[in-house]
Amino acid sequence: MSRVTQAVALRTSKALLRGLSRKNMNKLIRRTYFVGGTKSTHNQPFRKSGLFGSGKELNFALVGGGLLVLTYSYLSPNNVVSLDTVKGIRQFTSSANDGRSNSQGSGSVGNSGGGNGNNGGGSGQGESIMLLSDNEVNAKLTNHQQSYLVERGKGVLRYDISQLPSNNPIEDNHVEQIVTVPSTTASGQTEEEDLSFFGVFDGHSGAFTSSRLAKDLVQYVAHQLGQVYSQGADILSSSEKMDGAIEKGFLTLDNDIVYGSLQALFQSPSKETMIAALPAISGSCALLSIYNSANSTLKVALTGDSRALLCELDSENNWFVKSLSTDQTGDNPSEVERVRSEHPDEPNAVRNGRILGSLQPSRAFGDYRYKIKDIDGKTLSELPEHLRIYFRSKPRDFLTPPYVTAKPEITTTKIGPNSKFMVIGSDGLFELLSNEEVAGLVVRWMESNMSPKVPCAFPKGKLPEVKDISTDSESMRPAFRYKRQQGKKNTAEYLLEDKNVATHLIRNALSSGGNKEYVSTLVSIPSSLSRKYRDDLTVTVVFFGEPSGQQPSNVDGTIILNNDATTQPKPKL
Template sequence: MSRVTQAVALRTSKSLLRGLSRKNMNKLICRTYFVGGTRSAQNNPSRKSWLFGSGKELSYALVGGGLLVLTYSYLSPNSVVSLDTVKGLRQFTSSSNNGRNDEQGASSVGNSGSSNSGSGSDCSGNGESIMLLSDSEVNARLRNCQRSYLVERGKGIFRYDVSQLPSNNPIEDNHVEQIVTVPSSVSLGKAEEEDLSFFGVFDGHSGAFTSSRLAKDLVQYVANQLGQVYSQGVDILSSSDKIDSAIEKGFLTLDNDIVYASLKALFQTPSKETMIAALPAISGSCALLSVYNSADSTLKVALTGDSRALLCELDNQSNWFVKSLSTDQTGDNPSEVQRVRSEHPGEPNAVRNGRILGSLQPSRAFGDYRYKIKDIDGKALSELPEHLRIYFRSKPRDFLTPPYVTAKPEITTTKVGPNSKFMVIGSDGLFELLSNEEVAGLVVRWMESNISPKVPCDFPKGRLPEVKDISADSESMRPAFRYKGQQGKKNAAEYLLEDKNVATHLIRNALGAGGNKEYVSTLVSIPSSLSRKYRDDLTVTVVFFGQPGGQEASDVNGTIILNNDATRPPKPKL
């Protein structure tokens, strides 16, 4: 598996380091060692951090409230990493590189810098010839990008599954999963740590560049904001407003760096390197980032765009409920239309035909410079050298008073209680195919066979259970529309149960139009880019709350374990 080695410095200066003595520097740095192939907790009880991967020393520090990576790190898409910092911001990472094209007439500007670089696996679709795949080939393609992890930390989450199915080539979706640990002693009187668990889905368009940048940097930008608050002696775990503010600032700061900072650097030094760095400004991406706080069992969902997060609960009478923790931000949402038009009075075409300026469907997004800027420091993009101008598209029609699109997220906060069983987050490609109730019902059916203790469900086998959607703003959410005519009555659709990974299970059934294996086979067999006419890129993450039945206190050892039964095995080395 190839690995990319990068030296990264986050928001610091030489002056911050110049005044540190060697003694103080040693206090700032905690070293973490990557242990290949084994759990270091077993081989060396004193060493808490571990990795599925290869060896490389990594030093992490907290300087002036900001995060600083002092040495080299491997950016490996299939790794589980822990990073120690002096202030307790330790991260367990299991991110995969991979990120739709909602912009009318838009196309990817190329494959350079795509999220598949160095991954060692092909998650980007295959070939251009049309052929009908065998059942084994269909299964292999559906499971090619699946990952599952067992979380043995005793902090309210015991498992999460992730899966993707490309339609674009390369896939324009991406995702990230990270746990940042924070000491809880400031206000709670405890010496132990609590977890902030981040799960993100990034739905790209016009290329994979923006979503790839988000998967790499968004949690880090939010953590940097949290670190600044924490360094001031504030207990961020008990301050909901502070966490909200850190998330919002992290989103906006990263988007500013993606668009304004990168284009400014391009004008200052027009080169191949600055052009590559500016590619995330040219493409775009939605972003959904959820944060589970183990200190108070709250779940925050920050949304920029039209991905969706669902929370599913089981009451004491064995009734299932699902509610959306986000509201789709598109040109179809009346509140978003009102917001955009109020910011651009006298411009009736600011939203036209359900799209921003008649072109972009999400009303909020990262990147997408075409909807945000006219010039950089008074210089128009037309002033760039000709060999660089070819990467930039003309401004949209009726482009008068930018910005029309923002990366500012809407944030919701929900209490996760004993009845809360799981969360599903997914790109809009999933919700084009399945309703909220169907998504929840499919997970419930899967849990009957794969999660202990078995969930109670008295509905007939072969049919989805009844799930009531109690979303507060369901009228603003776009309904599932693809292949709905193939299904039976609502909540009575048949389903397929063939996967150990629940996210793959959802993707398979999303393509099945009510348990139709022929639909699955056909829709999986259609190659990129022809498949984009029939389905979008699909990215799904499912997070289970609580703890599995029979888990003892001794089983909680602070680690994250790769669940091999629901993970695509690595390709054999040649």
């Protein structure tokens, strides 16, 4: 295959970080073109019988109260288990660690360019990059995209996921799982209801903590829900009991990640216990949403600075967006007040918008160095030297830990006929797009890709007007990267090239208002240099409603891979 290449010198100046004008971008870029290829995909239905066409083995375990939680990996299609073997609760899943999400890869823990409060990676001035062709840019943008059609008649129609790495390996992760729960109707009939889990995990200082969350967080929450269920409580109708189970699941997992793994390391210092302790050394934010089909409520539990948005359309065809979470950072006045109240007479507990002047999120999993001084009276200096090198020194002014907690803030929202979709994303998305822009981009995508068509009175080429009705908007950090200069006219407001709406959001987030040059440059910059200009990006979009022209009683309970909006993972060599 022939290809023409050009090396492009891109000065790594602070000007790009603040935002390049189109004129300045043109000075830096000389166009180059490559000949690219295409990829084919195929449908993979996920059926209620448990016969997964993708060849995933389901390994199931009781986690409390008769609650079934499943783990999964790519194995032979012959390894199939029934989902009907445990009384009461079954689980359906479309993905977890399926080849797209990163496992615990190699790398220097604690020293990598981190998204949340760590110094970005990359070398100094005068870096050269290879500007990718349009085909290669598209291949990178679509490489980690997935889409699923949900034919269960339980309120969720479809969900799309996409990721774009900046760190290598990507420090973000995600999870999508559906757990079914028996519910008794007023007439005494037993029916199944769905708890649909959608999570985004924004890691920092490595991928270890976010990978652990993708593997275990739903299981820990499910275990706590199972404890409530085993006591005869109706977990589907008790909002307070669900909140308590979610919070306990979060805190128990973080305790196991930090204290449990480090205790094991001190008791038996070895390569194996050191590997198990890596999620305690790195860190991760966590956003876990749970849609309850029994009462059409959506819970969002947040630890950190990821964000969840809900978009609604009223009877007069006006669009509204509201945040279902509040960024938990050293810039949030309520979080600053909380941390300082826990550490009186410590003016540096929050400094320069960061915890101890270092970590931007005020809540996170892992991050042992903000939480503990010792383990059972033993300090890190007592570990063998070959293990101590994995640990960073304690932050300055580290006096009365813990300074960081994994305790989530939980919101509950009613999903009604006007509720159209939810967007959850790592903070890398919201550094680039406002809430209104995110919602408007999804609306424009829906006009061209979903049936029936959504009403939109605004002309093509422009984003629709969306009103942000978030109740705590002052505590949310605004988008700040690559914003167009005030007063400059821009004829193109968005790009419409993707069948996957999450990929569509990522492409437009990098475009600074529809400029392909921005997308080409920002995607072309390699790791770790790219970390100076953009974070890892992880986005999930969930559409609510009932299947068009189909009654819930007629659906067959499947979750079907939408091959038009999915890129199949490459086979491992």
